[in-house]
Amino acid sequence: MIRWLLLIPFALLIAIGMSSLFFFLASLIDPLMATLTGETLFVGFWNLVDAVFSSDDPGPIVAEAMLSVGRIMFTLLVLPPLVIAVISEVLKMRSLIWYALATGVLTASVPWILRGATRVANPAELHVSAILGLTGTVSGFVYWAIAGRDAGGRSHSISQTPSGS
Helix, strand or coil, X not given: CHHHXXXXXXXXXXXXHHHHHHHHHHHHHCHHHHHHHHXXXXXXXXXXXXXXXXXXXXXXXXXXXXXXXXXXXXXXXXXHHHHHHHHHHHHCCCCHHHHHHHHHHHHHHHHHHHHCCCCCCCHHHHHHHHHHHHHHHHHHHHXXXXXXXXXXXXXXXXXXXXXXX
């Protein structure tokens, strides 16, 4: 019971934090991600500033912008490790490969699932998916290191030894 109340949420919190740090660093270090992140932040910031200054009450505009950023971060960084952790606990999966691979694949596929359109991806989209996949892999590895090795609990069997007196 303590596992469900303390260990799993703690492991998810640390795993999400580490994957967020990895994603942030990848967005700074990787040239394509840096360009994409920089352009997105630049355009988004100036659109927000433009909307705020053209409105009488900027509060709802800023609140909606923060809510949108929160939704994106939740969908990319929180939802995949949470889903894999729940599936793993139900199925009592303990493999590092399972956690890392499943979380990585799910994180990398989130943009493709949300888009819903079927078309051939360009190299930049595949590159971003690879970075997202690595982000999910980091999350899966960290979760496994903290809580995944003991998923489903240990089987406690009472062995009866013959008492020969």
